[in-house]
Amino acid sequence: MFKRSQRGKAFAVIAAAGALSVTLAACGGSDDSSSDDAASDDTSEEAADDAGDDAGDDAGDDAGDDTAAADSGAPVAVSLITKDQTNPFFVAMIEGAEETAAAAGVDLTIGSGSEEGDDQGQIDLIENAIAQGQAGILITPMSVNVNDAISRARDAGLYVIALDTPTDPPDVVDITFATDNCLAGEAIGQWAAGKLNGEKAVIAELVIFDDRVVSVDYCRANGFLTGMGIDVPVLEDMTSPADSGSYTTGAGGEYEIACLEATGANEEGGRKGMENCLAANPDINVVYTINEPTAFGAAVALEAAGKTVGEDAIVVSVDGGLAGVEAVKAGSIQATSQQYPLRMAALGVEAIKTIADGGAPPENTSANGEFFDTGVTLCTDDPMDTVTSAPQESAQYCIDNAWG
Numbered sequence: 001m002f003k004r005s006q007r008g009k010a011f012a013v014i015a016a017a018g019a020l021s022v023t024l025a026a027c028g029g030s031d032d033s034s035s036d037d038a039a040s041d042d043t044s045e046e047a048a049d050d051a052g053d054d055a056g057d058d059a060g061d062d063a064g065d066d067t068a069a070a071d072s073g074a075p076v077a078v079s080l081i082t083k084d085q086t087n088p089f090f091v092a093m094i095e096g097a098e099e100t101a102a103a104a105g106v107d108l109t110i111g112s113g114s115e116e117g118d119d120q121g122q123i124d125l126i127e128n129a130i131a132q133g134q135a136g137i138l139i140t141p142m143s144v145n146v147n148d149a150i151s152r153a154r155d156a157g158l159y160v161i162a163l164d165t166p167t168d169p170p171d172v173v174d175i176t177f178a179t180d181n182c183l184a185g186e187a188i189g190q191w192a193a194g195k196l197n198g199e200k201a202v203i204a205e206l207v208i209f210d211d212r213v214v215s216v217d218y219c220r221a222n223g224f225l226t227g228m229g230i231d232v233p234v235l236e237d238m239t240s241p242a243d244s245g246s247y248t249t250g251a252g253g254e255y256e257i258a259c260l261e262a263t264g265a266n267e268e269g270g271r272k273g274m275e276n277c278l279a280a281n282p283d284i285n286v287v288y289t290i291n292e293p294t295a296f297g298a299a300v301a302l303e304a305a306g307k308t309v310g311e312d313a314i315v316v317s318v319d320g321g322l323a324g325v326e327a328v329k330a331g332s333i334q335a336t337s338q339q340y341p342l343r344m345a346a347l348g349v350e351a352i353k354t355i356a357d358g359g360a361p362p363e364n365t366s367a368n369g370e371f372f373d374t375g376v377t378l379c380t381d382d383p384m385d386t387v388t389s390a391p392q393e394s395a396q397y398c399i400d401n402a403w404g
Helices: 033-041 064-072 088-104 119-131 144-155 181-196 215-228 267-280 292-304 322-330 341-356 395-400
Strands: 020-024 077-082 107-112 136-139 159-163 175-178 201-207 244-247 253-262 286-289 314-319 335-338 377-379
Touching (some): 077 088, 077 119, 088 341, 119 144, 136 144, 144 159, 159 341, 175 341, 181 201, 181 335, 201 215, 201 292, 267 292, 322 395
Parallel strands (some): 136 159, 159 175, 286 314, 314 335
Antiparallel strands (some): 244 253, 335 377
16 A cells, blocks of 8 residues: 555556467357347447447548458458456457457457556567557557557557557557546546435545556546545546545535555455555545456455445445446445446457458547547446436346446
8 A cells, every 4th residue: 555645656667477368360250149249239328339330331532551451362460458368357358359350250369468567468469469460459558668569560550449448648549449437437436425425435545556657547546536526636646636625526525535555456456455445544434446356355355344335335346347237236336337348349350350451440439539439337226316427227237238
């Protein structure tokens, strides 16, 4: 745990662990129609429903030299590079890419770092895609440390799409397909403020890193605080909000940020992080978690400390995987923002195939014009009228639309 008085701490640490990679030679005419249906139906959001059209099937006048693969008869080759291959979010992403690649006749290479934070593993996989002359790369970028490798790929003619995690700056890649992570964070913050109904908030923030700046980390965490009505002076700095003060959403009230704990975005990290937070302040009653595996660990630690989740402390999260929304239904998570990784990856494969075949590239659809928005839904069985950043749906609705 790092103290919140250590403002702006962000050290770039490059892990040198090896990359995990497996190449899948995809062929057309897949018989897995149920998988194809999942890839097309997994989201309730209008932005996601429109995604297939916007991903670009129309030919563009400037497509020009991008048709080499089609002209030669060779299959289009694409790499999907995730942060790891064990997090259910990335497992769903891989599933979506595999199904679409099989249907489209795309040669798909799947790889990841050895763990969250393995920049070098991702860099090696990018260099492999360049060396193989692939058409494009789909990547959930680990950090700014992979930016130079992405730039080399684009210089070599590869079309690069960031999935879920925008690069910093955004124009390092050609386009980003993502949930609006800031809005996803805002929605759970608005929900938490409504649930508190004026009660003092003693907040634990369970994030990914304390040694680097990653957009998905700060956008969700500071989005959560913004949703509660807490001033965030610098979006990119998770230590910039004041340690205590007033939140203004809903009835409003006093708040105290008890801890900001790095967890690695996994269940064990969530458990240990929550234990550290409770040791620092046993009065914590609001727990923000970067994702649902982290929330599972936090809930275990809370129960072990004698707190009843949902009564003594509320737990909110982001992702919306099947296990996560089942936890909402069971009461171990009170609200989570659901996003759609399977669709992100499926649309990414489709877009690169379209471009390689001479079609037009996709265009940004988000409100700020900076990325292709694949949608978000707030999942809860206790809806609050304070939530304005996303539509609210029941846990069962989200289970029916979940990935994983």
